[in-house]
Amino acid sequence: MGSQTKTIVWFRRDLRIEDNPALATAAKDGRVLPVFVWCPSEEGQFFPGRVSRWWLKQSLEHLDQSLRSLGAPFVFIRAESTLAALLQCIGTVGATRLVYNHLYDPVSLARDHKIKSQLENLGISVQSFNGDLLYEPWEIYDESGLAFTTFDAYWSKCMSLPIEPTLLLPPWKLVPLEGTGSVVSCPIEELGLENEIEKSSNALLSRCWSPGWSNADKVLREFISGHLLDYSENRMKLEGTTTSLLSPCLHHGELSIRKIYQNVRIKQIQWAKEGNCKAEESVNFFLRSIGLREYSRYLCFNFPFMYERSLLGNLKHYPWQADESQFKSWRQGRTGYPLVDAGMRELWATGWIHNRSRVIVASFFVKFLLLPWTWGLKYFWDTLLDADLESDILGWQYVSGSLPDGHELKRLDSPEVQGQKYDPDGEYVRNWIPELARVPTEWIHHPWDAPRIVLKASGVELGLNYPQPIIEFDTARDQLDDAVSMMWQLDRAARVAKLSGLEEVVADNLISLNSLDIPKVIVKEEVFCSSSSLDQRVPSLHNMKDSSIKKKPKDVHGKRSDLVGSCSPMNIFEKSKIDVDLLSTAKSSSARKRSISESQCAVPICFSSGCTDPCQEYKSVDQNYSNTSHSDHPCQETYQIGEKKEEKDFDAQSSLEGSRLCKKTA
Numbered sequence: 001m002g003s004q005t006k007t008i009v010w011f012r013r014d015l016r017i018e019d020n021p022a023l024a025t026a027a028k029d030g031r032v033l034p035v036f037v038w039c040p041s042e043e044g045q046f047f048p049g050r051v052s053r054w055w056l057k058q059s060l061e062h063l064d065q066s067l068r069s070l071g072a073p074f075v076f077i078r079a080e081s082t083l084a085a086l087l088q089c090i091g092t093v094g095a096t097r098l099v100y101n102h103l104y105d106p107v108s109l110a111r112d113h114k115i116k117s118q119l120e121n122l123g124i125s126v127q128s129f130n131g132d133l134l135y136e137p138w139e140i141y142d143e144s145g146l147a148f149t150t151f152d153a154y155w156s157k158c159m160s161l162p163i164e165p166t167l168l169l170p171p172w173k174l175v176p177l178e179g180t181g182s183v184v185s186c187p188i189e190e191l192g193l194e195n196e197i198e199k200s201s202n203a204l205l206s207r208c209w210s211p212g213w214s215n216a217d218k219v220l221r222e223f224i225s226g227h228l229l230d231y232s233e234n235r236m237k238l239e240g241t242t243t244s245l246l247s248p249c250l251h252h253g254e255l256s257i258r259k260i261y262q263n264v265r266i267k268q269i270q271w272a273k274e275g276n277c278k279a280e281e282s283v284n285f286f287l288r289s290i291g292l293r294e295y296s297r298y299l300c301f302n303f304p305f306m307y308e309r310s311l312l313g314n315l316k317h318y319p320w321q322a323d324e325s326q327f328k329s330w331r332q333g334r335t336g337y338p339l340v341d342a343g344m345r346e347l348w349a350t351g352w353i354h355n356r357s358r359v360i361v362a363s364f365f366v367k368f369l370l371l372p373w374t375w376g377l378k379y380f381w382d383t384l385l386d387a388d389l390e391s392d393i394l395g396w397q398y399v400s401g402s403l404p405d406g407h408e409l410k411r412l413d414s415p416e417v418q419g420q421k422y423d424p425d426g427e428y429v430r431n432w433i434p435e436l437a438r439v440p441t442e443w444i445h446h447p448w449d450a451p452r453i454v455l456k457a458s459g460v461e462l463g464l465n466y467p468q469p470i471i472e473f474d475t476a477r478d479q480l481d482d483a484v485s486m487m488w489q490l491d492r493a494a495r496v497a498k499l500s501g502l503e504e505v506v507a508d509n510l511i512s513l514n515s516l517d518i519p520k521v522i523v524k525e526e527v528f529c530s531s532s533s534l535d536q537r538v539p540s541l542h543n544m545k546d547s548s549i550k551k552k553p554k555d556v557h558g559k560r561s562d563l564v565g566s567c568s569p570m571n572i573f574e575k576s577k578i579d580v581d582l583l584s585t586a587k588s589s590s591a592r593k594r595s596i597s598e599s600q601c602a603v604p605i606c607f608s609s610g611c612t613d614p615c616q617e618y619k620s621v622d623q624n625y626s627n628t629s630h631s632d633h634p635c636q637e638t639y640q641i642g643e644k645k646e647e648k649d650f651d652a653q654s655s656l657e658g659s660r661l662c663k664k665t666a
Contacts, residue, residue, distance in 0.1 A: 007030060008086065009022055014253035015063045017066050027174055034067050040192065042107070053194060070174040093182075099128070131256065141523035215254075233282075257294070307377075311402055314487065320371065322372065329470055330365055331379060339418055340360060343432075350385075370480070414473060
């Protein structure tokens with residue numbers, strides 16, 4: 001590439017200038033136009049929640065200042081089609097190349113592949129890079145060439161491989177493209193990331209958080225110098241700043257994972273020379289949390305159905321309970337279990353809860369209430385400041401027992417015992433449940449057992465100002481056991497019915513009746529890839545039957561309407577029952593055999609055309625998102641807000657976070 005190359009840098013979740021492969025490549029080769037396209041219609045059911053959009057807006061403003069200081073304006077575009085917006089930019093400035101960094105969720109994979117195919121047919125060079133992971137998902141596989149389905153085996157393989165040691169420095173100058181002023185764009189305020197009603201609530205967030213790539217660097221330095229040493233001891237504490245606070249920065253790409261990894265490894269080597277064993281343990285725990293984030297993207301790339309179905313096929317027979325009233329009580333923090341309620345109220349007030357709280361509230365959701373984990377996933381997506389689809393999928397599937405190395409299906413953790421372990425003094429509960437503020441520590445995690453005189457002195461009237469437990473522990477245990485037994489009965493019946501069609505039932509088939517249904521995906525094989533080895537792979541592309549890919553339009557302005565119309569991820573997913581390859585990013589026989597519409601209690605407003613909608617609240621909220629006040633309390637019908645097996649972290653993203661001290665301000 002020469003100095004005359006005109007390149008559009010398409011920013012998404014890589015909002016930084018340091019160690020940004022796409023930006024570095026464009027800056028080195030010629031003139032640059034940085035672009036951010038906001039296309040709400042393409043986000044589908046995973047339209048970001050209020051607090052996540054607040055962070056995005058602040059981070060974009062921060063990056064805009066940095067890019068302008070380097071010489072190139074940052075162009076913001078609100079569009080109905082990302083492809084149409086990029087075509088408009090290309091035609092206006094005469095760009096000859098588009099570069100971007102990889103994303104790995106199913107929606108982005110489908111959209112990116114379609115855009116790349118269309119632009120290449122127009123004669124536009126398209127290059128994509130790894131700016132989000134230590135290892136690409138197609139680089140890691142077992143001895144048989146299959147994708148890993150357990151974290152320990154995956155991470156052990158990763159740690160045996162070399163890691164690219166060099167971080168890309170920020171460009172010292174950017175040469176802007178001529179004609180940038182003619183691009184149809186808008187000020188960041190007109191992107192629609194934040195409406196007037198939301199601004200008052202969002203103002204509180206700025207007291208506690210400072211989005212932006214340079215601020216993320218400061219947070220990383222402070223964590224490594226001040227908190228990493230004690231990470232192994234403090235990471236489970238619910239109160240205080242006990243972890244890194246990096247998860248929102250990572251989701252939006254304000255920091256590269258390579259920079260975090262290398263800075264931590266440097267500190268690890270330093271402490272090793274000093275013989276600091278405590279530090280070694282802390283570093284290993286923290287690197288493991290980085291590994292969980294990598295693993296979440298690895299799984300979602302190789303098993304893209306995981307956003308709506310359990311990885312273990314057995315759970316398609318699980319009898320989830322679609323109880324909207326219990327779902328509402330859980331959201332409101334009125335289950336009658338103080339530790340669970342404290343976590344849910346903190347989430348509502350701040351958009352944030354500690355990783356341990358996420359495990360506790362999610363476990364209660366799926367094990368006590370038997371509610372579909374996909375409902376919890378969607379609520380977390382709508383309310384978390386660091387909402388991250390792949391990480392949350394890993395967390396919810398792990399807790400619900402949907403993974404081979406997840407919680408046992410019959411595991412039932414007592415919130416009372418968890419409270420005594422992780423909040424022994426009851427300060428976390430008192431902070432978030434003022435009704436229980438005067439309850440003695442002895443009874444704070446199980447007020448229903450407290451003597452009447454104690455409750456009266458504490459100002460607590462169970463059933464009036466604080467609810468009785470929504471379900472008794474023993475009842476929950478019986479219901480869980482019954483549900484698991486029913487699942488296995490239905491699973492065995494389905495397998496027997498399948499085997500009955502065979503001429504001979506052999507011993508191996510009989511043994512398999514009680515085994516886990518773990519899908520197998522071939523990773524190590526020759527993959528069709530028309531461009532550089534740096535580009536994102538999407539195996540099975542050669543099976544896609546898309547006539548538009550074969551035709552070569554002559555007009556870069558896109559007079560052919562078929563170039564734009566089919567780019568929406570919603571349109572792509574609607575075709576999933578006809579051609580599963582459009583959804584699959586790796587060859588999986590089991591994924592092809594199971595229709596997307598087989599999802600059990602899928603998230604309302606799901607991509608699958610066959611799913612039911614048992615919770616109408618989601619439908620009414622999602623369809624009117626831009627017009628809904630996100631500051632309402634969850635008591636109202638529209639809820640929007642604005643480790644080893646010792647205990648694997650619930651959420652790979654949130655395991656890099658901490659309990660932000662913005663509680664009482666929110």
